[in-house]
Amino acid sequence: MTLLEFARGPALQASALIMIAGMAWRMAGILLLRRRPQYAASRHSLARRMGGGASLILSRFIPRRTFWPRIAVGVMLSAVFHLGLALVFFGGAPHILLVHQATGLIWPNLPKGLIVMASGLTLAAMIALIVRRRLHPVLRLLSTADDYVSWLLVFLPVLTGILLSGEAIGDYGSLLTLHILSVEALMIWLPFGKLMHSVLVFAGRWTMGVTFARKGAAT
Amino acid sequence: MPEDHRMPDHTETLGAALVRHGIGRRDLLRFALAMTASLALPPGIAPVMAENLARAKRRSVIWLSIQDCTGCLEALLQSSSPTLESIIFDFISLDYQETLMAAAGSTADRMLWDAVAANKGEYLLAIDGSIPVKDGGVYALTGGRSTVGIVEALAADAKAVLAIGTCAAYGGIPKAYPNPTGAVGVEDLISGTPIVNIPGCPPMPDVLSGILVYFISFGRLPALDERKRPLAYYGTTIHDRCYRRSFYDRGQFAQSFDDDGARQGWCLFELGCKGPITHNACASLKWGGGTSFPIESGHGCLGCAEPNFWDAGSFYTSLAGGSPTGWQNASMAAAVGLAGGAAAALLARDKADPDPEETPP
Numbered sequence: 001m002t003l004l005e006f007a008r009g010p011a012l013q014a015s016a017l018i019m020i021a022g023m024a025w026r027m028a029g030i031l032l033l034r035r036r037p038q039y040a041a042s043r044h045s046l047a048r049r050m051g052g053g054a055s056l057i058l059s060r061f062i063p064r065r066t067f068w069p070r071i072a073v074g075v076m077l078s079a080v081f082h083l084g085l086a087l088v089f090f091g092g093a094p095h096i097l098l099v100h101q102a103t104g105l106i107w108p109n110l111p112k113g114l115i116v117m118a119s120g121l122t123l124a125a126m127i128a129l130i131v132r133r134r135l136h137p138v139l140r141l142l143s144t145a146d147d148y149v150s151w152l153l154v155f156l157p158v159l160t161g162i163l164l165s166g167e168a169i170g171d172y173g174s175l176l177t178l179h180i181l182s183v184e185a186l187m188i189w190l191p192f193g194k195l196m197h198s199v200l201v202f203a204g205r206w207t208m209g210v211t212f213a214r215k216g217a218a219t
Numbered sequence: 220m221p222e223d224h225r226m227p228d229h230t231e232t233l234g235a236a237l238v239r240h241g242i243g244r245r246d247l248l249r250f251a252l253a254m255t256a257s258l259a260l261p262p263g264i265a266p267v268m269a270e271n272l273a274r275a276k277r278r279s280v281i282w283l284s285i286q287d288c289t290g291c292l293e294a295l296l297q298s299s300s301p302t303l304e305s306i307i308f309d310f311i312s313l314d315y316q317e318t319l320m321a322a323a324g325s326t327a328d329r330m331l332w333d334a335v336a337a338n339k340g341e342y343l344l345a346i347d348g349s350i351p352v353k354d355g356g357v358y359a360l361t362g363g364r365s366t367v368g369i370v371e372a373l374a375a376d377a378k379a380v381l382a383i384g385t386c387a388a389y390g391g392i393p394k395a396y397p398n399p400t401g402a403v404g405v406e407d408l409i410s411g412t413p414i415v416n417i418p419g420c421p422p423m424p425d426v427l428s429g430i431l432v433y434f435i436s437f438g439r440l441p442a443l444d445e446r447k448r449p450l451a452y453y454g455t456t457i458h459d460r461c462y463r464r465s466f467y468d469r470g471q472f473a474q475s476f477d478d479d480g481a482r483q484g485w486c487l488f489e490l491g492c493k494g495p496i497t498h499n500a501c502a503s504l505k506w507g508g509g510t511s512f513p514i515e516s517g518h519g520c521l522g523c524a525e526p527n528f529w530d531a532g533s534f535y536t537s538l539a540g541g542s543p544t545g546w547q548n549a550s551m552a553a554a555v556g557l558a559g560g561a562a563a564a565l566l567a568r569d570k571a572d573p574d575p576e577e578t579p580p
Contacts, residue, residue, distance in 0.1 A: 004496070005531055008540075016544045017552040024556025025563070032564035093470045094539030097489055101540040111470045172456060173496035176538060 004173055007180040015184035016102075022191025023199060030200075043216035052213025053206035059219060060205055074132065077125045084122030085154070088115055088161065112165060119162040126155050146193045153189050156182035233435070234273030247273060254432050257425065257504070258441060259451040271436040278435060279338035280345055281331065281373060282316040285359050285366050286393040286402055287348025291384035292318055294421035311431060314342070317361075328362050335376055343434070344377035344412075346370065346405050349386040349393040353401025370408060379413040379440055380405055382447075383427065388416035389526035396530050406447060415440055416447040418499070420523035425504045426452045446526075448498065457494035457520045460502035463487065476517065491535040492519030499524040 001009075042049065063075050089095050091110030100106040130151055133139045160179040163169060189195060197204075209219045237247060251269035255262055284292065313319070314334035315327070322330055334342065351358035356365035374380050382405040385391040393402035406414050417426055430449055433441045442450045458464065466472070466486040473480035473487055481487075488495070494502070497520050501512040514520055519535075522528040544552075 002527065002531070005527075008532065008538075013544045013548070017548060020544075020549050021552040021556035021559070024553040025560035028557045028560030029564040032561055032568070034568060093472055093489070094537070097537050097539045101537075102544070109470045109472075112468045115470070167459075171496070171498075172458060176496070 004177040004180075007177050007184065011181065011184050015187040019187040019190055022188075023196075026191050026196055026200075038214070040215075042214045044213050049210045049213040052219040053209035055219040056209025056212065057202055057205045074129075077129050077132070080121055081125035081129060084118040084125065085158070087118040088122060088158070091115055091118070092161075116162065116165050119158055119165065123155075123158050123162060126151065126158065130155075149189065150193050150195045153182075153186045154195070157186055230276065232273065233275045237273070244269070244273070251436075254429060257429050257451065258433055258449075259454070268432070268436045272432065275435045277312040279314050279334055279342035280311045281314055281334055281342055281377075282345040282347070283366070283370065283373070284317055285346065285348035285350050285370070285387075286400065287384070287386055288392075289318060291347040291387075291421045292316075295424045295427060311343070311435075314338075325362070335373060339376045341378050342376075343379055343381060344373050345381040345383055346387045347383040349390045349402035349404060350408055351393070351400035351402050352408065353399075358400040367408065370405070374405075374409040374412045377412055379415060379434070380409060381427070381430065382406065382414060382416045382418075384422050385418040385420045385523055385526075385528065388418040388446075388448075391420065392529050394527070394529075413440055414447050415443060415449065418448065418453075418524040418526075419501075420521075420528075422524075423452070423500055423504055423506070426500060444498075452500040452504075453498040453524070455498065455503075457497045457499055457502045457514070458492075460500075461494055461514055462502070463514060481517065487514060487517075487519040488539070489537050490519050491533065491537055493522030493525070493528070493531075493534075493538065494520040495538060497522040497525050 044052070063071055087110070090107075092115045093109035093112070096107060096109050130148075133143055133147070133151075157179060160175060160182050164172070164175040164179050167175065169175075186195070190198070212219045234244075234247070237243075248265060248269045251272065252262060252265040255265045255268060260268075282292075315331045317327065320327060320330070350356075350366060350370055352367055356367035359366040361369060382388040386393055386402070387405050389404045390398075390402045390407070391404075393400060394404075404416075406416065415430060417430065419426075426449065429452065430441060433439075440449075444450050444453060446453075458467070461467075463484060463486045466484065467488055471480060471483075471485045472489040473485045474489060475481065476490065481490075486492070492514065494514065501520070502514065505512045505515070521534050522531065525531075
């Protein structure tokens with residue numbers, strides 16, 4: 001069995017199962033969190049509370065004007081990184097194919113040139129973000145190993161992916177192997193670190209929005 | 220005696236043979252120029268190659284077919300046409316080839332060892348088919364002798380060994396799981412003698428003629444890669460030279476063999492084409508005298524020139540696709556995760572101090 005066969009076969013299966021089990025583990029933990037009892041009456045109806053949840057999901061995409069001068073660079077870099085990553089993952093033909101084979105879901109892919117461009121922007125934004133994290137005293141203080149491991153495990157698939165698309169160094173088979181293995185490392189880590197926000201972000205915002213609406217706070 | 224080339228003169232030079240066939244120096248130079256291009260050599264070498272070829276004498280080739288399907292030999296024979304290449308093939312002295320030779324039994328065996336004795340250290344040993352080494356090599360015997368011993372003995376006195384086809388190079392289909400005969404490629408058995416792997420199922424005839432021309436011209440083997448394949452022919456992948464590459468780059472993939480994309484010649488990557496990981500010259504030299512190659516005929520590359528291609532998953536599974544875990548395994552993993560997560564959460568709850576905010580005021 002070659003390394004590519006290993007990566008496409010047992011390693012892919014194992015990493016997918018670990019990711020699924022890990023996500024289920026995290027979800028169970030979250031669902032069984034001890035909830036504070038609500039003694040005060042809700043300020044709004046159920047419909048308004050649900051609306052508050054939806055509203056917060058959207059409003060958190062737009063930074064507060066008060067903080068904008070201080071956070072503009074970080075927000076824009078993060079936006080480029082997240083949008084680029086989404087474009088690459090959901091628009092790249094081989095990625096869609098993998099999802100299609102695993103789930104049966106399929107959608108049209110984007111041209112490879114666009115994907116390569118998005119990968120390049122994502123890579124540049126990620127490098128800028130990690131430099132900023134190291135240079136910014138508060139960010140550096142707040143950063144844990146989780147942040148750096150998560151960054152690295154996202155960076156590697158993007159890097160190997162862009163090398164694979166251009167076949168710049170090494171042959172296609174070796175680059176494909178590295179790319180698949182790096183994605184598998186990401187899949188294994190995903191449920192156990194901060195990367196889990198990719199799954200929980202909207203549910204978290206929605207829960208917070210409902211709580212805010214219940215208390216009469218702005219969402 | 221209708222044709223004198225049927226009884227070759229071992230002292231005759233290639234130049235004299237070409238003159239006898241009515242082929243002049245200009246044609247030989249043109250052929251040498253084409254060969255330098257094929258071998259990725261500088262064009263300035265062509266006159267030297269032509270000169271060396273004209274002076275060259277017949278070189279003895281001993282060809283063993285072991286665990287083979289005769290497809291390699293068939294491909295090489297069917298490709299022959301009255302061209303200079305065929306004369307080059309004529310110009311090797313094929314002293315032993317069981318499928319082609321008229322002699323049989325002890326006569327053939329004697330011819331083999333006579334050829335070895337007469338050309339010790341100078342003959343080329345060509346092998347097609349894998350070598351079964353399991354159980355003392357009993358699965359391929361010639362004259363009651365294991366071919367393992369024969370290959371080892373012949374390789375020891377050969378100038379170089381040509382492993383022709385994927386079976387000889389890497390074990391090929393006989394080596395496919397469960398490999399009942401313990402099939403191996405030549406390089407797994409032989410050390411100490413230079414080996415050239417010419418993989419492919421079958422290999423391209425032009426590649427063999429290119430290697431022979433290079434060897435006859437310069438007396439040494441061409442540059443090889445880490446898998447002992449001639450770089451000139453195996454330095455790039457099918458994908459690198461594929462005329463459908465632009466569709467790959469644009470993200471235009473046929474979804475089935477008869478959809479609109481397939482009719483418009485879109486890339487066959489999603490239909491399982493192994494071109495991106497297969498090193499061979501099919502896309503540049505093509506088959507049938509430069510007529511076509513599998514992808515041009517509408518089918519993806521099977522990756523037949525790569526090791527273990529038979530066991531590398533379905534021919535129709537894309538390289539990007541892996542082996543899905545299956546819903547049953549995924550459900551099981553989710554159930555295990557949920558149970559573990561719930562147990563951990565409940566244990567953590569029990570161990571934690573009661574939340575003061577939970578106590579009613």
